[in-house]
């Protein structure tokens with residue numbers, strides 16, 4: 001299976017800065033057969049970057065999008081509007097769920113809307129510190145994974161990418177801790193088991209599962225060698241092109 005290295009820029013960079021960054025990245029990465037390099041800039045940068053981009057090397061993701069196609073929804077951007085501009089969309093990121101009150105229903109509809117518009121969903125799941133402390137991690141992951149997959153047709157199941165991002169390990173979370181490779185291995189195994197029980201073992205082995213949360217050039221290799229991990233969703237470290245390139249190069253080394 002391919003590895004995915006995805007940089008989530010969150011609400012950072014102007015259009016000009018995004019373009020300069022992409023220029024630098026394009027000059028340093030190659031077209032890899034087995035690694036998909038993806039960056040997720042703000043909405044306003046997507047269209048100009050899509051014109052600048054060499055899709056053989058780098059792909060674009062949106063950070064969220066509305067599940068409805070068109071209509072009177074002031075300020076929203078839909079999957080239908082992003083069709084042809086992005087190849088991926090991050091859906092249900094914990095910051096969207098917590099700060100913007102995105103519900104499981106929004107997430108579920110957005111996954112279906114992405115697929116309907118030829119966009120691959122990157123479905124984020126992960127427990128908070130409190131949920132972990134109360135032993136609720138498995139319940140949270142089961143609800144988020146099954147919820148996210150619930151409107152996906154059988155033939156589209158393997159297009160969904162799951163990103164396990166424990167909220168307590170995200171660098172901007174106050175008092176963030178680092179998730180150990182064993183924590184990640186256990187959660188990723190559990191996620192695949194949920195998918196296997198619901199949709200069969202074959203599908204569970206075809207769905208890519210990424211890890212995200214305080215990924216850096218120093219720990220990328222350790223996460224990428226966790227069994228069942230097919231890539232990384234990188235926040236803070238993806239804002240510095242050299243660090244992001246370092247992580248891509250680590251992925252290349254792990255692959256070979």
Ligand code: 13P
Nearest residue numbers: 008170171213214235236
């Ligand atoms: P950090 O890599 O900054 O912890 O962010 C993770 C994340 O939220 C990526 O989506």
